[in-house]
Amino acid sequence: MTTPSAVPEAVHRRRWAILGVLMLSLLIVVLDNSILNVAIKTISTPAPTGLGATQSELEWAINAYTLVFAGLLFSAGLLGDRLGRKKVLLGGLVVFGAGSALAAFASSPNELIGFRAVMGLGAAFVMPATLAVLMNVFERDEQPKAIGIWAGGVGLAIAIGPITGGALLDHFWWGSVFLVNVPIVLLALALMVWLVPDFRDPDPGRIDPVGVALSVVGLVLLVYGIIRGGELADFTDVTVLGTIAAGLAVLAGFVVFEKRSDHPSIDVTYFKDKVFSAAIAAITLVFFALMGVTFFAVFYTQSVRGYSPLETGVLMLPLALAQLVFAPRARLVVDRFGNRATTTGGMVLIAAMLGAFATLEADTPIWILEVVFFLMGTGMAHIMTPVSVVIMQSLPREKAGSASALSNTFRQVGGALGIAVLGSVLSAAYRTGIEDELGAVPAGARHAAGESIEATLAVADRLGPTAAPLVDSANGAFLHAMHVTAVCGAGVAVLGALVVAAFLPGRQREAPATERAHGGEETAEAVTQGGGAS
Template identity: 70%
Template sequence: MDTPHQVSPAVHRRRWLILGVLVFSLIVVVLDNSILNVAMKTIATPAPTGLGASQSELEWAIDAYTLAFAGLLFTAGVLGDRVGRKRVLLGGMVVFGVGSVLAAFSGSPGELIAFRALMGLGGAFVMPATLAIIVNVFERDEQPRAIGIWAGSVGLAIAIGPITGGLLLEHFWWGSVFLVNVPIISVALIGMVLLVPDSRDPAPGRIDPTGVLLSIAGLVLIVYGVVRGGQLADFTAPAVWSTIVGGAVVLGLFVAYERRSRHPALDIGWFRNPRFSAAVAVIGLVFFALMGVTFFMVFYIQSVRGFSPLQSGMLLLPLAVAQLIFAPRSRLVVDRFGARAVCTTAMLAIAAAFAAFLLLDETSPLWILEALFFLMGAAMAHVMPPATVSIMQSLPREKAGSGSAVNNTFRQVGGALGVAVLGSLMSSVYRGRLELPARAPHEAGESIEATRTFAERAGPAGKELMVHADSAFITAMHVTSLAAAGTALLGAVVAAAFMPAKGRGPKEPERDREHAPATRR
């Protein structure tokens, strides 16, 4: 009888140290994005304080990273399975570090967007490798706990990022929020070389450049069209809908090509498993809603309520602390009630938290905001670990890199589209509610920061304009939060219909047992 895959005794003994190194590597990738959220208001400020970035440029500073990340994840996962996940992880960290240094010294929003894309390229080779290595150094019964810690580290990064960013912005220039990555990356690289073992697929496929190019083109076209629609406040414009439709067609070609390819970047056959598909969909939907909400909440806290970047980071702590507390323990709840009940309830809680943003206005007590952040964090902590475990345990270990790539692709694409769609919705509603003076330029209504910049130069009339701008922003925030709540409700429906119930978790993949002798080291 074939025996299950076993981890070598030497690797098994140091598995928790290996997990610590991998978590440290993951933290630097997540840390950068959480820092950027706090720094967006500063970057939007005209030079020399910031770069004078517009609302659309801020969105692209986020989406350039995410699109490069998501577009290359398929290749990163396949390459890790083929040449070794440790090598891919080391290379990705180096590229991410170089991109961080270049981003720190950007001279324009365009340069920042380009260097953020380079960072995304590096990140694409980091995140899937960390999860794939975890699956290969932990036995199956310990994987839920390890993955829970891996997911909980995201909460730690969310907590550290805004506070670190706030402290840096109070004492240094905006570029310091990227330069801080360098010492973290240096420590992580040393730990990887000394502790992390290498692993690979004994029967890997070839890299699929055609599939990668099609996926990148399709995603860029769709997100660009959505962002442009928000800028114009008109999604019926030919330049907008034609770009979105073109992106959808390209992604359709991507799926058709992958189905016929002998060595696809994405094995479409995996999606025939409803549990796999449901987990992927839930992850994409929850990050669509979360990233879109996070994008506008920074402006609510800093622009409408007037808090500093450091104070903004402190106010986000409940969201991060809740994830840090509950994510490593979510497996206990799943063991008792099943992934379906846990994920469905958590998605309903996320939807309720987003809907409760209707309670927020220009003078709302801060405890309401803090309670909502804590509820969001606790709910997220009961969605991501079980959904990730469901994905990874639906596939054999030798395909851990590719499976991790799928998990993170839908997470990042969901986040990118959330920022684009919900950001565009917010921009459209804000423009529709704001009444600018006749002499105001069109750009003054693009975002609340653009309006504030114009109002500061408008004299006494500017104060009255800002009162109207704050009111228009609150209305736009309420509409956008309801859209996010609707997205979370859709995720709850998917989880309730297809996630595994108690006692019906995924069985050990057949190929995992077949390749056990080859993968044992």
């Protein structure tokens, strides 16, 4: 029996042009983070070149964006379901563009952190709406292909970002990496008004302000405690343990509240589905590992190896190109080998490449780093496409915003925790390795000098030629800290591989997610009763 089309013919005819506009909107959100990855060293440089941000302030500049983004995604998905996804997309782009312009002219690290939070607010309304509209304009049999192209757009943004950021930093001031978003936002707004239709859920859920507040407060406390522990190089400090414990307690309260609410932000009972939970876990763990690695890779290439921001952007190109090439084709591998084998293989490959980072030294041939980046991108492509399809097809079409919000929330949470945890491991290991070498540094400056390699090198610049041994010690301490951090990241990726190997369906079991979406009335009913899991 042929299923009647759920997509209006006029929309169906221009679906690929609509996909292009959605990818442009997605490009802005991802581009900003990939540009920032190259710029963090420049921003950490003292004024007038940068803002003199410490490593903990850099972590907050990244995580202020991701935490606001993650905390508001469900409410954004729900508002898209209720008000219309096109309206939410347009509003999110306007806020993101305004935040970008403000961030470009920030005069202190704290201002930058605040304006990055504004950008996260806008991005929270952009990201889920792009995937939700995609699910509305493509028929079900074309959705995996469209999602693959959408995921390839992420790779394109990651490819363009570092090179664009490097080129801007070679010719302009650090704020240009944010100001470049503004003209792209204006172009996306014009094309969206012209091409993209509006969709909404005929039966949207209610907003859950208490749940949103609990999730944001819990995550901020948890991340603050982790970053503070790295800054002090002491995770047994009472304030560190107290803040982490408070964050975990608030998050536990969030879960209890959501289970009892008649309109939860997240229908936590949905995670009883092992396949769905495994797919979410895969996204969370892979971004935990990769975001932490990206954070220290920039300091390795620029601070230890001496490459410029533009050269660093070029060096990171294989990571992005591999995603761009393989993400749209990953569905073919899934068709042949199944979700379990494809995703497990991707996680194992990423774990191996993270382990390879633990072998890099100051004089390692640079082509080895290029191979590592390319294989990491390959593994990433064979994780994101299959798990995105599993997640998006777990909910009916009218709940596409909810599925997208789930996927992106846990991606952002994983990335934020990865930067916080692995960044703190890096910071603590570096301080331990460098503190005995800071004897020539004035006593009042030793704590700040030991926080990061950039802080140490800034002090060495002021000390002049006599500081050459300190520079060598800083490089050695950083390499040791990077090796420790890479091994931790590899361990997280191995955990992800075990989870997906145990719970994702194999080739013979690829149908359940589709069957649940087409015929799983209980699932659809549970989602509707739970406020759309938005």
